[in-house]
Amino acid sequence: MRRPVIMPAAVALLATACSADAQTTSPFPEPVNTSDPVIVDVIEFARVPDFEGDPARMMLLVEEPASGRLFVNDMRGPLYTLPRDGGSATLYLDIDDPRWGFDVEASGREQGFQSFALHPQFAEAGTPGYGRLYTYVDVRPGGAPDFLPGGGEATHHTVLLEWRAQNPNAATYDGGAPRVLMRFEQPFRNHNGGHIAFRPHARPGDPDFGLLYVGAADGGSGGDPLNLAQNRRSAFGKILRIDPLGTSSTNGQYGIPADNPFVGDDGALGEIYALGVRNPQRFGWDRDTGAMYVADIGQNAVEEVSPVTPGANLGWNVWEGSFRFVGRGGVDPMNPRSDPAMTYPVVEWGRGDPLMPGRQAATGVVVYRDDRIAALRDRVLFGEFVSGEIFAFDANSPPAGGNQDFRRVLLRSNGGEPANLLSLIRAAAQRQGRVPTERADLRLAEATGGRVFILNKHDGVIREIVPAAH
Secondary structure, three states: OEOOOOOOOHHHHHHHHOOHHHOEOOOOOOOOOOOOOEEEEEEEEEEOOOEOOEOOOEEEEEEOOOOOOEEEEEOOOEEEEEOOOOEOOEEEEEOOOHHHOOOEOOOOOOOOEEEEEEOOOOOOOOOOOOOEEEEEEEEOOOOOOOEOOOOOOOOEEEEEEEEEOOOOOOOOOOOOOOEEEEEEEEOOOOOOOOOEEEOOOOOOOOOOOOOEEEEEOOOOOOOOOOOOOOOOOOOOOEEEEEEOOOOOOOOOOOEOOOOOOOOOOOOOOOOEEEEOOOOEEEEEEOOOOOOEEEEEOOOOOEEEEEEEOOOOEOOOOOEEOOEEEEEOOEEEOOOOOOOOOOOOOOEEEEOOOOOOOOOOOEEEEEEEOOOOOHHHOOEEEEEEOOOOEEEEEEOOOOOOOOOOOOEEEEEEEOOOOOEOHHHHHHHHHHHHOOOOOOOOOOEEEEEOOOEEEEEOOOOOEEEEEEOOOO
C-alpha cells in the first residue's frame, strides 16, 4: 500500500503573493468566437434503455472493431452493446449485479461507472488480451486501497477492474468475477474518476500496444486541498500508463512499462505518464501525428484542452490553464504562461463566457482524420458538456492557447435550424413526455469508417454526425 508524501502547499504561497485585486474568473478579454460556425447533420442513431424510469447516464461509447459492435455504458452500472447499424441495445454486463460483490456508488452527479476499455486483442483467440475488458468505477469502500490521498473523508473507492469473457462474441458477458488491478481511496465525492483507454491506432510491435492509459482526478473538493496533483509520489491528479497484463506493480496486479517517464525516479511513481491535471474526463489521440490531447475540467475560471507528452506537467494546482491559480477566487491574469517547465493548453475559455452561462466542464476529444464528414476533416473536436456546445480546432496547426482559434460546431437535425446539443435534447424530451432538462452532459465518441457519435445523460438518445445531404 502506498502512502503518499504530502508536498508543501505551494498554491497557498502563490495565493499570498497575488493580491486580491489580481484575482479574476474571467481572464480572457474577448468571449469565445462564435462567427462562422461549422454546421453538420445529425441523426438519432439508437436509444439506450431507461434505468428505473430515468434516462441512461451515458458516459462512453467504444467500438469493438472485429465484430463492429458498439459498447456503451450507464453510470449506474450497466454496459450495453449495440449493432453497428443501430437498433436495440442488449445488456452485456451489469457491474452492480450482487454476484460480482461491488456496490456501484452512483448517488452523486459525478459518481458511478466512469469508463471502460476493450483490450485491443479482445476478439483475437490465442492472444494474451483475448476476452479482456476493463472498467473504471466508483464503489462503496471495501478492500485495501493501493493509493491513499493522505486526508479527506474516505467517501468511497474507485476501482480498475479486469473482466475475462470466455467467448467475446457472446451476446452477454459469460466470464467470472473481475480482478482488481488498482483501488483508490477517494477523499471527496466529486471529480474522482476519469477516462481509461488503449491508444486505438497502436499496432502489435508498437511500444504503446496493449498499454492502458488511466486518468485519475485530484480527489475532489476544490482547489486540490491535499496538494496531490503536483505530488509525484501520489497517483491522484495524474494520467497513468500501465500494462494490465503485467505484474511489476507494487501489488503485483499490473505492470509498469519500462519506458514510462518516471521509472527509476525514487521520488515519483513509475505509473505516472503525465501530472498536474484536475479532472481529466476525456483524452484522445491523433492517428496521423500520434499527438495526445486531454480535456481537463477547471476550477472556477478556465476550461482547457491540453497536449499530453511523456512526463508533461499540465500545471494544476499551480496553474489553471494559462494563468496562475490563486484560489477559489480565480486566477491571476498577469504573466500568463510564464513557467517554461509547464505544458499549457492549446485551447481554453473562461467560465464566465456568455455562450455557456452557469456551470461548465470541458470534454472531448476526437481527432477527425477521415473524409466521410467533409466539414470535420483534420479538426479536433471537443466541447463543454453542461451546455452541449461543441467546438473544433485545426489538427494540422493546433492553436497556442486562448479562446479565439477554434470554431463552434452546430448540429442540424431533420433539416431544421442548426442548434447546439442541449436544444436537440430538450426537443426530444418534450416528444418523450419528459420535463426538459437544463443540462446536456455531452460526450463525444468515434468509430471506424469516419463515424462520430454524441452521447448525453438526459434523453437516452445516441446521435451520429452524418455526411451532409445533397
